Amino acid sequence: MLDLLNKHEEFKISYSFSGVILEQFEEFMPSVLQSFRDLVDTGKVEILDETYYHSLAFLHSKQEFKEQVILHNKKIRSLFKQNPSIFRNTELVYNNELANFVESMGYKGILAEGAYTPKTTSRIKLLLKNYKLSDDVAFRFSDRSWKEWPLTVNKYTSWINAVNGNGNLVNLFMDYETFGEHQWADTGIFNFLRYLPQELLKHPDNDFKTPSEAIKTYNPVAELDIHNPISWADIERDTSAWDGNDMQKSAINEIYLIEEAIKKSKDKKLINDWRNLQTSDHFYYMCTKWFNDGDVHKYFNPYDNPYDAFITFMNILNDINFRLKENNTLKKEVVV
Amino acid sequence: MKVLMFGWEFPPFNTGGLGTACYGLTKGLSKQGINITFVIPTAPKPIESDFVNLIIASCTSFLDIKRVSSLLVPYTSSEGYAKTYKSRYFNKNFGNIYGQNLFDEVNRYAMKAREIAINETFDLIHCHDWMTYLAGIEAKKASKKPLVVQVHATEFDRTGGHPNQAVYDIERMGMHAADLIIAVSNFTKNKIVKHYGISSEKVFVVHNAVEFRSFPDTEEFKIKSQDKIVLFLGRITLQKGPDYFLDAAKKVLENEKNIKFIVVGSGDMEIDMVERAAKLGIANHVLFTGFLRGDDVDKAYKMADLYVMPSVSEPFGITPLEAMRNGTPVIISKQSGVSEVIKNCLKVDFWDIDEIANKIIAVLKYNALHHCLKEHGLIEIKKFSWNDSAKKCIEVYERALNKS
Numbered sequence: 001m002l003d004l005l006n007k008h009e010e011f012k013i014s015y016s017f018s019g020v021i022l023e024q025f026e027e028f029m030p031s032v033l034q035s036f037r038d039l040v041d042t043g044k045v046e047i048l049d050e051t052y053y054h055s056l057a058f059l060h061s062k063q064e065f066k067e068q069v070i071l072h073n074k075k076i077r078s079l080f081k082q083n084p085s086i087f088r089n090t091e092l093v094y095n096n097e098l099a100n101f102v103e104s105m106g107y108k109g110i111l112a113e114g115a116y117t118p119k120t121t122s123r124i125k126l127l128l129k130n131y132k133l134s135d136d137v138a139f140r141f142s143d144r145s146w147k148e149w150p151l152t153v154n155k156y157t158s159w160i161n162a163v164n165g166n167g168n169l170v171n172l173f174m175d176y177e178t179f180g181e182h183q184w185a186d187t188g189i190f191n192f193l194r195y196l197p198q199e200l201l202k203h204p205d206n207d208f209k210t211p212s213e214a215i216k217t218y219n220p221v222a223e224l225d226i227h228n229p230i231s232w233a234d235i236e237r238d239t240s241a242w243d244g245n246d247m248q249k250s251a252i253n254e255i256y257l258i259e260e261a262i263k264k265s266k267d268k269k270l271i272n273d274w275r276n277l278q279t280s281d282h283f284y285y286m287c288t289k290w291f292n293d294g295d296v297h298k299y300f301n302p303y304d305n306p307y308d309a310f311i312t313f314m315n316i317l318n319d320i321n322f323r324l325k326e327n328n329t330l331k332k333e334v335v336v
Numbered sequence: 337m338k339v340l341m342f343g344w345e346f347p348p349f350n351t352g353g354l355g356t357a358c359y360g361l362t363k364g365l366s367k368q369g370i371n372i373t374f375v376i377p378t379a380p381k382p383i384e385s386d387f388v389n390l391i392i393a394s395c396t397s398f399l400d401i402k403r404v405s406s407l408l409v410p411y412t413s414s415e416g417y418a419k420t421y422k423s424r425y426f427n428k429n430f431g432n433i434y435g436q437n438l439f440d441e442v443n444r445y446a447m448k449a450r451e452i453a454i455n456e457t458f459d460l461i462h463c464h465d466w467m468t469y470l471a472g473i474e475a476k477k478a479s480k481k482p483l484v485v486q487v488h489a490t491e492f493d494r495t496g497g498h499p500n501q502a503v504y505d506i507e508r509m510g511m512h513a514a515d516l517i518i519a520v521s522n523f524t525k526n527k528i529v530k531h532y533g534i535s536s537e538k539v540f541v542v543h544n545a546v547e548f549r550s551f552p553d554t555e556e557f558k559i560k561s562q563d564k565i566v567l568f569l570g571r572i573t574l575q576k577g578p579d580y581f582l583d584a585a586k587k588v589l590e591n592e593k594n595i596k597f598i599v600v601g602s603g604d605m606e607i608d609m610v611e612r613a614a615k616l617g618i619a620n621h622v623l624f625t626g627f628l629r630g631d632d633v634d635k636a637y638k639m640a641d642l643y644v645m646p647s648v649s650e651p652f653g654i655t656p657l658e659a660m661r662n663g664t665p666v667i668i669s670k671q672s673g674v675s676e677v678i679k680n681c682l683k684v685d686f687w688d689i690d691e692i693a694n695k696i697i698a699v700l701k702y703n704a705l706h707h708c709l710k711e712h713g714l715i716e717i718k719k720f721s722w723n724d725s726a727k728k729c730i731e732v733y734e735r736a737l738n739k740s
Contacts, residue, residue: 245704245708246703246704246707246708247702247704247705247708249704250702250703250704251704288680288708288712291679292679292680292712292715292716304683305679305680305682305683306708307680307681307682307705307708307709308682310698310702310704310705310708311682311694311695311698311702311705314698314702314705315694315698
């Protein structure tokens with residue numbers, strides 16, 4: 001990416017990291033963190049804010065959500081010397097309420113999945129993922145049964161060029177593991193990425209913008225009304241991958257039930273462990289939808305089945321409850 | 337197509353999964369238009385009522401049944417046979433009809449099979465497990481028709497890896513004499529290839545099945561107590577891992593008190609297990625019901641909050657499917673064939689007592705887990721059908737006929 005940024009003056013890119021992955025970079029791979037700092041130093045990279053623990057806290061506790069976003073903001077400021085003004089929620093989960101809440105926290109823009117029809121409300125600017133063009137790369141790039149396979153830079157560029165005249169912006173949002181993990185190196189994904197900017201820039205109407213520049217440059221084209229949370233997951237594009245079945249509902253419920261007690265403990269280690277349990281992946285592993293269809297998702301899953309995921313999660317939560325009780329007992333003893 | 341089949345007694349007169357599998361498969365096969373002459377070893381019963389015969393006749397009308405008087409029963413051992421032989425010989429004075437030991441009887445049965453093979457017309461011979469293999473071989477010699485042997489269990493499964501040489505020899509002979517072999521799982525196929533010197537191209541996997549039936553939830557099935565119930569159901573033998581069940585029960589009871597562990601079945605380790613429960617100090621939490629059959633089996637599943645099958649080596653294992661059919665969540669040993677075909681269950685290594693205990697506690701403690709296992713298990717079990725197994729079996733028949 002640094003090569004691309006240096007080679008093409010017009011090329012820009014934006015990243016969103018969870019606080020948890022940044023911690024892991026710091027602890028285990030400082031060189032990776034440094035490589036991202038080098039990118040930011042080009043002045044052409046914008047960092048977004050999200051929840052520190054890659055959680056779905058907004059759906060369950062606004063207070064916890066706010067605290068996690070503030071924690072994340074602090075982390076980004078200290079590591080990258082940037083103060084993000086654009087927010088993207090975990091798994092692009094979005095609804096009207098979130099937009100209003102995030103706006104009240106001072107953000108100027110927010111990202112969401114783009115498979116929806118605009119309708120009404122909200123002043124904060126909403127950037128919708130171009131789900132077709134994004135997923136062409138993220139999901140379909142190496143799919144040999146896809147009629148567009150193989151996807152060449154020329155073909156893809158022609159699709160993007162076709163947007164000129166119909167719209168101002170093509171928002172390509174994808175998981176970073178698209179490059180080298182979802183799509184392995186031998187699929188040609190890195191060469192695709194290497195030659196994409198120069199092909200795009202051949203067309204005089206094309207350029208690159210960071211999310212902040214985009215919302216400054218363009219006026220909203222429409223208003224969008226979304227009551228029920230949407231996301232970028234699965235066919236349903238809702239939150240059922242994380243809270244669709246009884247195990248997921250019960251695990252999430254148990255987590256937020258002890259929020260107050262955990263915070264009252266003022267035990268940093270305990271609070272951190274409890275927050276780590278909020279990471280959305282834990283609930284995703286408990287999903288029975290794709291498990292019974294024998295889906296590809298299991299490639300990223302450490303568990304054999306959703307039931308084992310639930311049992312492990314609940315055992316850890318039990319341990320946290322146990323520590324919480326112990327902690328309270330100790331405090332009482334100190335008071336005595 | 338006409339098949340001469342050497343099989344075993346059907347439910348409710350069976351003593352284990354072999355009879356259940358024979359019943360399901362033959363019923364499926366006859367639905368697919370296969371004509372079966374079904375040969376069963378039948379011991380003379382002290383009192384054989386017309387009622388019993390009537391039941392047999394009515395539930396097996398799709399078969400042409402030939403009964404051969406014999407003391408063979410599945411799962412018996414040399415010692416077990418000696419006991420039966422002695423009681424029959426002395427009490428009933430049958431003279432020298434039956435073999436004096438198990439192997440004599442297996443040989444005698446094979447000679448009877450030869451007579452049947454000469455008198456019947458058929459296209460193919462199919463036999464189930466080692467006691468009928470010699471019968472199959474003799475029938476093949478007499479008729480020159482292809483032989484398919486089906487392996488429901490090997491001597492390695494039954495003995496925990498310490499096979500009786502004479503049994504092993506017969507199994508090996510049968511597998512080598514057969515034109516093709518049906519294994520009830522990949523787990524079993526691997527054992528056949530590894531231990532019996534058979535090439536894997538000769539072995540075809542036909543998984544067992546279960547037919548979904550819905551049973552009403554009535555008060556009758558409720559135990560009038562607050563205790564949760566964990567069920568073991570199977571022969572109480574080394575193969576089925578009853579000792580691991582009790583050791584896990586001990587661990588569970590160290591954490592949770594209001595649980596009853598029910599052991600259904602009989603077998604050579606029954607007394608040992610009663611003693612083991614006492615020694616572990618959990619006798620008041622463990623109930624032994626003895627052998628159950630028919631509707632009582634389904635009632636037992638219904639009453640239970642959880643079914644555990646901790647088998648040391650389980651070629652297939654139909655019981656978890658029966659439990660799931662009754663809406664009862666299951667924990668099964670990874671060392672089993674059934675774990676190849678079901679997903680909505682918990683899987684453990686049979687020796688991992690801590691993990692078995694962990695999972696028992698989880699299912700009993702978390703309603704959401706119990707509920708998800710139950711609901712998804714019911715959906716999954718409805719996909720099973722003996723017709724599918726029968727279709728695969730017919731493919732093997734056709735292959736065997738083309739081969740010869």
